Structures are given as structure tokens and as C-alpha cells.
Amino acid sequence: AQTVTQSQPEMSVQEAETVTLSCTYDTSESNYYLFWYKQPPSRQMILVIRQEAYKQQNATENRFSVNFQKAAKSFSLKISDSQLGDTAMYFCAFMNRDRGSTLGRLYFGRGTQLTVWP
Amino acid sequence: DTEVTQTPKHLVMGMTNKKSLKCEQHMGHRAMYWYKQKAKKPPELMFVYSYEKLSINESVPSRFSPECPNSSLLNLHLHALQPEDSALYLCASLQGRWRGQVKTGELFFGEGSRLTVL
Numbered sequence: 001a002q003t004v005t006q007s008q009p010e011m012s013v014q015e016a017e018t019v020t021l022s023c024t025y026d027t028s029e030s031n032y033y034l035f036w037y038k039q040p041p042s043r044q045m046i047l048v049i050r051q052e053a054y055k056q057q058n059a060t061e062n063r064f065s066v067n068f069q070k071a072a073k074s075f076s077l078k079i080s081d082s083q084l085g086d087t088a089m090y091f092c093a094f095m096n097r098d099r100g101s102t103l104g105r106l107y108f109g110r111g112t113q114l115t116v117w118p
Numbered sequence: 119d120t121e122v123t124q125t126p127k128h129l130v131m132g133m134t135n136k137k138s139l140k141c142e143q144h145m146g147h148r149a150m151y152w153y154k155q156k157a158k159k160p161p162e163l164m165f166v167y168s169y170e171k172l173s174i175n176e177s178v179p180s181r182f183s184p185e186c187p188n189s190s191l192l193n194l195h196l197h198a199l200q201p202e203d204s205a206l207y208l209c210a211s212l213q214g215r216w217r218g219q220v221k222t223g224e225l226f227f228g229e230g231s232r233l234t235v236l
Binding site: 043050096108 | 229
């Protein structure tokens, strides 16, 4: 079974600073995707960044980047130059890429509530 | 059009009522999902439809009845619900081929329907 663990229920950071959210996962699959989703109080789940397991290069999207350590099964999210609009619940998630019973299913961590303060 | 549209945004119903939630997407995605989300918790998978056929039912009580009339539309029919069923119900669709292999893994989420059962 796939499990995703986020060990930080809450974090806070001052505007313009950098913050890192942690995520570890457990799987026997070799071909998969990892995601960070953001859910602000407006409640829509928004994809922040995606990593394909077979790619060694860490994904980046503007101020968001990941540190993907496949052997350690670790997938942390770094937010640079934090903005007030980054305040949200952040979910780490896993999806199996290959054929199988878990195909297309998204497994979520419990989430980290990030607060950016002025 | 890169949207998943859910209606209604808010729904209040009694335990004897029958109501439906609706989800629509016009991105040509062939896998669609219903998730249930309680406050400050990750989404929990309820149902998955692939090519208009029910592929996954996560042992959801029969008072929730999904329906996929066509590839763009997903309904969730509600009957004889309990107060503990009050939650945010999220619909999502999956980009990329779903049979055989997930090509991109990106789920597009709607804004959700906030359900309150009295």
C-alpha cells in the first residue's frame, strides 16, 4: 500500500522568507508521480508542482521547488520569497503511473497548514 | 477550457431529502473522481469512473449513488444522509490516458460542493 506522511501539521513564515515543507512516502512501485497541492480557504485544490519519479532533476515552478530524494523516499517543497497569498493547507500526494489496481488513484498526506505573516 | 465545474456550491438538506451534486468538465478527460473532505483533513476517495464505467468504489454507503451519464458529466445522488455526511465534496478529472498508464497524472479539481445535513 502507498502511504504519504507529512510530519508538520502547521508551519509559519514571514513574508519574503523561505520555508520548506516535508513529505515522505512509502511505496513498492518504481514508476510514479509525486505532487504538492495547495488548498486555500477558498477550498479549491490547486496543483503547485509535480515530479515524475524517473526524472532525477528536481522540479521547479517559479518560487516553488522540490527536493526529491528517491532512495530516501523524500519529497520536500521549498517556497522562496513567501507571499501572503501562499497561506493555505499544503498536501503532498502520490500517484501510481503504471497499470495496476492503484492506477490513477491519488494518495494524500494529512496536510501542512502554512501561514505567511507580514 | 481548463475547468471542472461543480454545482451547487452549497447545499443544505434534511435526512429524508433526495438531492444531487453535479460535476462537469469539457477537457476531454476520461477519468472522473468524487472525493469527500472533512475540515482540516485530506480528501478521501469515494468513486472513480473511467470511460463512463465505475472503476473504483471505496466501500461507500449506498446512500451515495454515483452516475456518469456521459464523458463530461458526473453526478452524485444523495438520499437519507446522516449529519456525519456533512463535508466538502470534491470532483476531479484526470488529464492523460488512464488505461494502461497515466500519462501526466494531473488531476483537475472543482471548487467543491459544501454539504450540510441537518
